[in-house]
Amino acid sequence: LTEKEALGETGLRCTVCGQRKEDRMMKEGYPAYTTSCAWLGYSDQQLKQLCTDALKSGWTKFKVKVGANLDDDIHRCRLIRQTIGPNNTLMIDANQRWDVAEAISWVTSLSEFKPLWIEEPTSPDDILGHAAISKALAPLGIGVATGEQCANRVMFKQFLQASALQFVQIDSCRLGSVNENLAVLLMAHKFQVPVCPHAGGVGLCELVQHLILFDYICVSASLSNRMCEYVDHLHEHFTSPVVIQNAHYMPPKDPGYSCEMLESSVQRHQYPEGDTWKLLMNK
Amino acid sequence: LTEKEALGETGLRCTVCGQRKEDRMMKEGYPAYTTSCAWLGYSDQQLKQLCTDALKSGWTKFKVKVGANLDDDIHRCRLIRQTIGPNNTLMIDANQRWDVAEAISWVTSLSEFKPLWIEEPTSPDDILGHAAISKALAPLGIGVATGEQCANRVMFKQFLQASALQFVQIDSCRLGSVNENLAVLLMAHKFQVPVCPHAGGVGLCELVQHLILFDYICVSASLSNRMCEYVDHLHEHFTSPVVIQNAHYMPPKDPGYSCEMLESSVQRHQYPEGDTWKLLMNK
Known part of the structure; x- marks a missing residue:
């Protein structure tokens, strides 16, 4: 990516369409998907209940953890696909469980459930392995998503x-600095590959919302196949927690990068004097 | 690499040739090259003197740091090639200084000095970049060496x-555990690429000597284009420092993995009570 290309890619130069995209974000927000419904180990009933509740709250995109047991994966994917219906989006995530050949055969066995992507099918450093998997799964209409363990723009x-x-999953914290994140957004645009950030964890949703808005307004100008992960977890510790409306990230209006934690949360968890530690140590 | 291949590769099964290779190592040692003569910033006189002294001590393989200034590199490589003569070996090391195109053009400008390899021409993560550089330099007879920043077998x-x-530079400490080092030795053998470990630093020469002996006796069974880096630096802190004779690593005879430091060295450098720290803090 040359300097000229990088500057050419940003939509910042046009105030009119920039404003239109900004207005759209303020009104509708940025599309999100949920990882909260289908962790490994949930019972059938729990899976079904969580998906049903999420559907009622407006969620249309669901991620399912796979990779521990193929029969179980087939069972769970079938149940979830039945619950969410054929038109909502299903993604699967293996958390680096397989080697290359195993990934291809396992995902092929799950292809009837029409997942949009398989996430982290193998070692996160294995670029050539991911290329082989991408090539094998393309005829099935399944893309490969990875990047949450990818620490620099060179990878x-x-x-x-x-x-x-086929899906770039930047991690706002794993990549060193905002600049490194922006470099990846610009490269992804050059290659016309959508960015669907990794989030969840402690503060990741808060921290990535600024980057997705920048990506849409200034770089990609598209929401096609784009969505940001959301996990409903630990937001209560932040002074400016994300606002989700109808399964969309609403633009943050508080100043700053949304990384400030509540003083009370910090104190409670400080080692070794915080109440949480004292409680653990007295157990 | 399959389990069968891995077991098949090791020469351990033959006690006769294993014994012969062991005897050879005990007598001659494992070939080494020196990085101590040609760091950046040395004056012409110093470079020449250090190379002349090293030649007298039996060294035949020399590594030169490059990448700061092309004219200076040409000047220094010419001086060293003149001093060591046409038949000794010269390697150059850029410590990740360049991008891919720059690496190719810079090294091409140094090709008249017949370096065996260019080390770390670009980002250590850039596999595809190294492939492009390797392809471009192959017609010049210059190989690419890298690996000291490579933390796992997948890379x-x-x-x-x-x-x-064209040269695998394992780092005995960067790779997690002896097992990870062995996996790389076995893969390198499968691809018929020589392993020329990274060493120097604090204890790296001590720690890698066991691995090169294992590689020769049990895996590669060859010394062709194989040599281990040596830097004459900080060995005085170890209880079993490496023994170099006639520019070869002599097999260690002390028990253990040669990583034990002298108690007095540890105490002197302990923070903040060690004498070295006290001296620094009183400055």
């Missing part, structure tokens, strides 16, 4: 060069 | 798969 550059992923 | 697997390096 993403190669994933893009090698057509080794 | 090495890809470097080998992509023909992105």
Whole structure:
């Protein structure tokens, strides 16, 4: 990516369409998907209940953890696909469980459930492995998503060069600095690959919302196949928690990068004097 | 690499040739090269003197740091090649200084000095970049060496798969555990690429000597284009420092993995009560 290309990519130069995109975000927000419904280990009843509740709250995109047991994965994917129906979106996530050949055969066995992507099918460093998996799964209409363990733009550059992923999952904290995140957004745009950030964890949703808004308003100008992960977890510790409305991230209006934690939360969890630690140590 | 291949590769099964290789190591040692003569910033006189002294001590393989200034590199490489003569070995090391195109053009400008390899021409994560550099430099007879920043076997697997390096530089400490080092030795043998470990630093020479002996006696069974880095630096802090004779690592005879430091060295450098720290803090 040259300097000229990078500057050319940003939509910042046009105030009119920039304003239109900003208005759209303020009104509708940025599309999100939920990882909260289908962790491994949930019972059938719990899976079904969580998906049903999420549907009622407006969620249309669901991620399911897979990779521990194939029969179980088939059972759970079938149940969830039945619950969410054929038109909502299903993604599957293996958390680096497989080697390359195993990933291809396992995901092929799950292809009838029409997942949009398989996430982290193998070692996060294995660019050539992901390229082989991408090539094998393309005829099935399943893309490869990865990036949450990818710490620098050089790794993403190669994933893009090698057509080794179809969804770029930046992690706002794993990539060193906002600048490194922006470099990846610009490269992804050059390769016309959508960015669907990793989030969840402690503060990741808060921290990534600024980047997705920048991506849409200034770089990609598209929401096609784009969505940001959301996990309903630990937001109560932040002074400016994300606002989700109808399964969309609403633009934050508080100043700053949304990374400030509540003083009370910090105190409670400080080692070794915080109440949480004292409680644990007295157990 | 399958389990069967891995077991098949080791020469352990033959006690006769194993014994012969062991005897050879005990007598001659494992070939080393020196990085101590040609760091950046040395004056012409110092470079010449250090190379002349090293030649007298039996060294035949020399590594030169490059990458700061092309004219200076040409000047220094010429001086060293003149001093060591046409038949000794010269290697150059850029410590990740360049991008891919720059690496190719810079090294091409140094090709008249016949370096055996260019080390770390670009980002250590850039497998595809190293593959492009390897391809461009092959007609000049210059190989690419890298690996000291490579933390796992998956990265090495890809470097080998992509023909992105011609010399594998394992780092005994950067790779997690002896097992991870052995996996790389076995893969390198499968791809018939020589392993020339990274050493120097604090204890790296001490720690890698066991691995090169294992590689020769049990895996590669060859010394062709194989040599281990040596830096004459900080060995005085170890209870079993490496023994170099006639520019060869002599097999260690002390028990253990040679990582024990002298109690007095540890005490002197302990923070904040060690004498070295006290001296620094009183400055």
